[in-house]
Amino acid sequence: MVEIKPLHYFVSAYEEGSITAAASRCFISQPSITHAIKSLEDRLGVILFERSKQGIKPTKEGQTLYKLATDLLLQNQQLEAAFTPDKKVELHLYIQPDINIERYCNIIDTIQNTSPFIDLSIVETVDQAQLAIIDEERLSSQFQFKVLNQERYQLVVRKDHPLATENVVTLESFKDLSFIERPYCTNRKAFERLMNEKKISITYKGKSIHDLQIQGLVKLGLGVAVIPESYIQKDDDLKYMAIALDAPITRTIVLAYRKLPSVLMTAMEETKWAYCRKK
Incomplete structure (x- = not known):
């Protein structure tokens, strides 16, 4: 008889395409995922995944097992719910x-x-x-x-900054400014590419770990920053400005x-x- 838990681990590996990602998803170690898959392969007498440096790819047998396993896991979940309706x-x-x-x-x-x-x-x-x-x-x-x-991005500066009189700025306005770096930004490369095209270099004075901190650093006068619109807040010490671009960068x-x-x-x-x- 095939046990439920190895099937659960197998389905996670199948859907993630990675032993590492499956282990993270299931909150267990990578060897536990590998052992579960190996036990299924031994039990069924088939190879379920082709392994390479790029990850894992299901075999024809693996694809067949996935269809059967997902149905079985769903039925098992429904069975438990039918008899424990108040279960969280x-x-x-x-x-x-x-x-x-x-x-x-x-x-x-x-x-x-x-x-x-x-x-x-x-x-x-x-x-x-x-x-x-x-x-x-x-x-x-x-x-x-x-x-x-x-959402788009805006430039945030202190109210006493020379740019604070403007409502809209261009990338050319970034010349000679000192920035607080936002290293986790998904559009960072897009901004850097535009800056490189216009031959504008950026000077970073430090890194932030989140967007509330970055505004605090700007308020302290340590630099300016580019942040998403959703982090704009009412603050008498800060000024937010739209950035004029031919093709707006959004997330x-x-x-x-x-x-x-x-x-x-x-x-x-x-x-x-x-x-x-x-x-």
């Missing part, structure tokens, strides 16, 4: 660190209120998640998603999901999700 369903949520989660508070509330048996917990990586609020650029193909918001924030309980999957498909616009 734990959902793992990933929130990208540089996203202003306060803008999406109503979404979190809606998810939690969909069912009293949903227990939402935060995970460290998107590989571990069933739900994610994330930049679309960082999302893997295993997820479906709903677009929440598209798209999405609500991503996979492998959800039926009640929440229905909500995902039917609800028009919106973000909080209050500043």
